[in-house]
């Protein structure tokens with residue numbers, strides 16, 4: 001490697017270290033989004049409460065974040081919300097909820113916070129990303145999920161809108177997305193080169209078609225098996241941040257993890273991320289210093305077989321969020337009263353020699 005590229009690398013590292021230091025005193029807005037109408041299983045509306053009960057706010061505070069807890073939003077169910085095209089469920093209710101969330105996320109990001117949205121189902125990512133993009137139009141998205149959530153209202157096999165938000169977000173797909181009730185306010189804010197998927201392992205036929213034919217970068221579980229999570233993250237950052245630095249929106253579906261780690265979720269798929277792979281993703285995102293908003297979705301406390309399963313899933317969600325804000329496996333104590341700058345030295349005048357002799 002040439003001296004010049006060594007120097008450039010060193011400089012880049014210094015810059016990113018500075019950013020990490022700057023970001024260590026994060027101002028974080030937490031928004032609870034107890035919404036479940038993007039899918040059919042009851043319980044995901046209790047996700048924010050479960051994640052809070054698992055200690056999210058305390059954990060973020062212990063990392064030195066200043067927390068602006070906006071509380072849980074209230075989502076109204078639109079009456080007579082009939083199916084679109086005989087299949088798409090609750091379009092008006094999902095559209096209205098997404099609009100409300102978009103406004104809240106936009107306010108939070110505009111006020112200078114890094115915004116954490118606790119779902120709720122993944123349909124809400126349409127709102128959170130749209131709101132984020134109002135302040136950061138050059139943002140990019142890292143979508144960590146077992147599913148691509150990129151069906152259009154015309155290709156969805158289930159009719160659930162939590163499997164469709166990305167199709168609404170992408171400009172290139174707009175000639176394939178019909179205007180559905182509840183979404184007249186919505187405008188696409190992403191291009192296919194602004195998003196990367198990680199963790200995919202359950203794609204519908206149209207989703208597979210879209211990813212391939214629109215050249216959307218994705219790293220399935222097979223890619224992770226082949227090249228390892230380190231290489232996957234390098235390639236993901238190269239695709240999104242290679243030419244310029246830009247704010248990152250992380251949209252993290254807990255079902256990206258293997259169901260043995262995150263059982264309390266609506267659409268588990270075997271063969272998912274290990275704990276170490278999942279946390280490596282978020283540690284690396286933290287290390288960029290560019291995280292600007294995050295969704296943590298699809299924790300469903302009613303779907304754990306036992307209370308231990310529910311607790312494990314919610315605790316995992318807390319670890320994911322905390323590692324986005326600097327929780328590190330090699331230690332991450334930033335609180336002034338916990339930082340150790342000198343080790344205690346034993347006293348030289350130890351006066352219990354007699355005791356020692358007795359013991360010998």
Ligand SMILES: [Mn+2]
Nearest residue numbers: 122145149253
């Ligand atoms: Mn999802």
